[in-house]
Amino acid sequence: METAETVEESPRLDRTKLLAARYRAAKDRPYLASALYSLTVVESRRVPTMGVDRRWRCYVSPGFVAATTVPELAGVWIHEVSHLLRDHHGRSDRLPAADQRDHLRVNIAQDCEINDDILSDGLELPGGTMSPGRFGMPDGLMFEAYLRLLPEEVGSADCGSGAHGVERPWEEGGHGGGVGDVEADALRRATAEAMRSHRRARGSLPGGWQRWAEEILQPTVDWRRVLAGAVREALAWAGGAVDYTYSRPSRRSGALRGVVLPSLRRPMPRVAVVVDTSGSMGDDDLAAALAEISGVLKEVGVGRERVSVLACDADVQAARRVTSADQVELLGGGGTDMRVGIEAALRAPQRPQVVVVLTDGYTPWPAEPSSARVVAALIGDAPPEPPPWIESVRVTR
Structure with missing residues (x-):
């Protein structure tokens, strides 16, 4: 010196x-x-x-x-x-x-x-x-x-x-x-x-x-990058599920006279975003997380028609469907049960392959994993951890 x-x-x-x-x-x-x-x-x-x-x-x-x-x-x-x-x-x-x-x-x-x-x-x-x-x-x-x-x-x-x-x-x-x-x-x-x-x-x-x-x-990690990576990885996992379809016959059908072979298709996954609207959630943090998720979905080609948004009402313990993330409002109260929102998303006629949950973490979780991939964005200073089968990302200020 x-x-x-x-x-x-x-x-x-x-x-x-x-x-x-x-x-x-x-x-x-x-x-x-x-x-x-x-x-x-x-x-x-x-x-x-x-x-x-x-x-x-x-x-x-x-x-x-x-x-x-x-x-x-x-x-x-x-x-x-x-x-x-x-x-x-x-x-x-x-x-x-x-x-x-x-x-x-x-x-x-x-x-x-x-x-x-x-x-x-x-x-x-x-x-x-x-x-x-x-x-x-x-x-x-x-x-x-x-x-x-x-x-x-x-x-x-x-x-x-x-x-x-x-x-x-x-x-x-x-x-x-x-x-x-x-x-x-x-x-x-x-x-x-x-x-x-x-x-x-x-x-x-x-x-x-x-x-x-x-x-x-406790190193600070850019939660936006981690959340985006978690959503991308879940979408890639869901998109990896292939199925057979006769709507586009296989190119090999020409080699077999009189036989139509199905081709393989890789469907674009459906995504459900379940939002905790309890009073302990912060408007700025919630908006930032929603914007990050929307950006990732748009980037990977998941259109709005394949995304459903559900708001968990803190008062009546119910989930209501909204047409876009912009319509989500914080309703106040507390004690939200995010199981209601997750179950409502999975009961939809067009079942999602990926469920993204935005919550402060103070909620019960489903007892067993579902067939859908679940990613939890935990908003707040010290949110409790969800079950290990749920991938969690801490959204920090």
Whole structure:
């Protein structure tokens, strides 16, 4: 990380002091111990202070170690490993090309994401440390947001390719060892588990780390992509059912005089959308899920004439048929029994092969699977899971 003053090179690295600082960091923040001890120390007189590469090698300036106190070095150890745990180099690779070219500015934004947690946690850092308050920005944001808020002239910081993703001259030289991608992911998950245990035992964890641990242990998935994939897969399963028809005789019939052979046909499946209209459902979430389902059906060629929409009335525990998803209204109340809607869909004269259920999950489900494929889009913060034979997708805000 970058500090305000330049440190003169010293003849040799004080490893005892450096490793004592790492021990202090691991002792004070035990949930970071595994990650800290996975860093490989590389002495370098070309690195400004300390920096990391993508393979978890930590390059250390002897002069910087000589001029920095052990408590401050402990904070720097935590700062550098934070770049790697938060996958800053991987996230930098996904930035627009213009931002990637200004990698030192990206590094400052990343420092702001890290240092607000370090300082609020009562740890020490050397003078000149980059923090959100230094630029009049709020704490608690991701570096991608800080990158947009930083003023034009912000100086520079260089924590290495393990932060901003661009290999630095002091990383050259073919140093062996390091941590691979698979091991790095395992370290991130182990650290997140340790943070969760620490929080349960002691009840305190910096906000940024808490958010990070939750994301690692329960990664956010784009529910639209998952829901679309589930509906497509169910339609492909239903469309795979073939049958014989004499409406189009087989081309092989010409080879058999006086015999008409049937041909195989692959019918377009029928789809029923069953909608929970109870008061616990949210208008915006319901509309988003309906729009996603409608888009998928249109994309795969299932016309409106092959789609039925049923609204489960929360008050009378009945299902009413509507002509389109646009006519679905939230009726209020609660205690909807989605079995009513599913059974009504399956009793239709033109029985659907795929049933998509939109619900908050607080409903009884059929006791046994049916011949139709059932996909449940669970809307809300913490919906209960349906039976295992129902494919479920969580629609999150």
